[in-house]
Amino acid sequence: MSDKRSGYISWDEYFMGVAVLSGMRSKDPHTQVGACIVSEDNKILSMGYNGFPKGCSDDEFPWAREGEPYDNKYFYTTHSELNAILNYRGGSLEGAKLYVTLFPCNECAKAIIQAGIRTIVYDDDKYEMTPSVMASKRMLDAAGVRYYRYKRTGREIQITL
Numbered sequence: 001m002s003d004k005r006s007g008y009i010s011w012d013e014y015f016m017g018v019a020v021l022s023g024m025r026s027k028d029p030h031t032q033v034g035a036c037i038v039s040e041d042n043k044i045l046s047m048g049y050n051g052f053p054k055g056c057s058d059d060e061f062p063w064a065r066e067g068e069p070y071d072n073k074y075f076y077t078t079h080s081e082l083n084a085i086l087n088y089r090g091g092s093l094e095g096a097k098l099y100v101t102l103f104p105c106n107e108c109a110k111a112i113i114q115a116g117i118r119t120i121v122y123d124d125d126k127y128e129m130t131p132s133v134m135a136s137k138r139m140l141d142a143a144g145v146r147y148y149r150y151k152r153t154g155r156e157i158q159i160t161l
């Protein structure tokens with residue numbers, strides 16, 4: 001009986017890879033974010049990326065980062081984490097794990113907590129010093145939601161199909 005193959009990717013590499021792939025659908029010219037929600041027994045439950053809601057055209061709504069709030073993207077973009085939660089058509093997300101390429105903001109932290117997600121695996125945390133992310137961590141800590149940074153292996157695959 002031959003021994004099993006070695007060098008296969010870990011669950012974290014697999015699901016973070018799915019999150020990265022999801023983010024490749026984002027039309028945001030500055031920051032593309034992807035998310036993947038997984039059950040406690042490692043089944044993929046949902047995926048999402050940052051973008052405008054259904055019916056809000058990527059070619060008509062603003063992708064600007066500056067200017068009046070009504071004329072920049074922040075009022076309009078649905079974050080990848082919220083999209084992944086809303087895309088889930090099953091029952092409960094209680095106890096699920098969220099893989100996301102960028103640390104959740106305070107608004108997404110509320111949705112994550114209320115959805116019952118218990119663990120967050122994140123890759124980038126470039127906004128860690130912002131009040132939004134500091135408030136996010138404050139709520140996640142209070143709610144007992146665990147989060148840890150994805151440990152890059154250096155052999156991350158470059159997905160070019």
Ligand SMILES: Nc1ccn([C@H]2C[C@H](O)[C@@H](COP(=O)(O)O)O2)c(=O)n1
Nearest residue numbers: 030031033050077079080102103104
């Ligand atoms: N955890 C996050 C943080 C941000 N987003 C989205 C919201 C915007 O579309 C974009 C951030 O834009 P930037 O301020 O970097 O130009 O990423 C998200 O989906 N999840």
Ligand SMILES: [Zn+2]
Nearest residue numbers: 079104105108
């Ligand atoms: Zn958010």
